[in-house]
Amino acid sequence: MKTKNHDAIVLSSSDEKKVFGQFADCFKSSPLPDDEILPNIGLFLTSKNLSRILFFYEIYKKILDTHGIIVEFGVRWGQTLSLMSSLRGIFEPFNRHRKIVGFDTFEGFKGMAQEDGELCNCKEGSFSVTSNYEDYLDKILFLQEQLNPIPHLKKYELVKGDARKTVPEYLKKHPETIISLAIFDFDIYSPTKSALEAIQPHLYKGSVLVFDELCDDVFPGETIALMETIGLKNLRIKRYPMTSRISYLEIE
Numbered sequence: 001m002k003t004k005n006h007d008a009i010v011l012s013s014s015d016e017k018k019v020f021g022q023f024a025d026c027f028k029s030s031p032l033p034d035d036e037i038l039p040n041i042g043l044f045l046t047s048k049n050l051s052r053i054l055f056f057y058e059i060y061k062k063i064l065d066t067h068g069i070i071v072e073f074g075v076r077w078g079q080t081l082s083l084m085s086s087l088r089g090i091f092e093p094f095n096r097h098r099k100i101v102g103f104d105t106f107e108g109f110k111g112m113a114q115e116d117g118e119l120c121n122c123k124e125g126s127f128s129v130t131s132n133y134e135d136y137l138d139k140i141l142f143l144q145e146q147l148n149p150i151p152h153l154k155k156y157e158l159v160k161g162d163a164r165k166t167v168p169e170y171l172k173k174h175p176e177t178i179i180s181l182a183i184f185d186f187d188i189y190s191p192t193k194s195a196l197e198a199i200q201p202h203l204y205k206g207s208v209l210v211f212d213e214l215c216d217d218v219f220p221g222e223t224i225a226l227m228e229t230i231g232l233k234n235l236r237i238k239r240y241p242m243t244s245r246i247s248y249l250e251i252e
């Protein structure tokens, strides 16, 4: 099933979708006063949504004693980037080196290839966002920083454009980059492969890589990209029990 406006895939059953719709209505028509909505946001967290947060909580703890930045490949509405910013605020509010950098076209998929198969039924532009969404997300990430120590030092960056071009460009501009955590969520083969190739010199023993679609028949391209770059043989691909789709590995 796809979402109406942005061609994003939803794997929920129609019954589940109905309940999610009712949940969304409850959220939109919430009787909570404005100044109590955010502190009570847990009211609207379903087990499915909470599981993703718990996964990233575990992953963040893994990188605490490692040096370097966090990158996300495929940002979309930016929930993971925002979550990373909150986790940085909780665990290491003074770590100004823990920059968080997100790459996205902010115009949906770009560079679909044969390796992406037919099952996802996606096209160029699937998983798009609203126009100029990056400005809204920039504001959210700015506000996140204002609520934590050293807010005068900007510690995030959004890089708009086709990642096959922007990732190498970014790394050329920032040759000092060391990657502590890379989150792969482009879903598709070509930008995933380009990003995997580009970041190799910036990884080290202990870098953590997270993948959203490994071993996923709907999006086979991500697995193929990993096989063709780092290769599977020498990797320990692990997961946490609370999420079925996200996996991670540490460079050894």
Ligand SMILES: C[S@@+](CC[C@H](N)C(=O)[O-])C[C@H]1O[C@@H](n2cnc3c(N)ncnc32)[C@H](O)[C@@H]1O
Residues within 6 Å of the ligand: 073, 074, 075, 076, 077, 078, 079, 080, 081, 103, 104, 105, 106, 107, 108, 109, 110, 111, 127, 128, 161, 162, 163, 164, 185, 186, 187, 188, 191
């Ligand atoms: C599944 S969404 C990412 C979801 C996000 N990580 C989250 O936590 O909600 C996939 C994203 O990859 C982006 N994308 C796909 N191909 C791209 C490319 N060639 N360059 C940059 N971004 C791309 C899409 O625009 C889309 O926003």
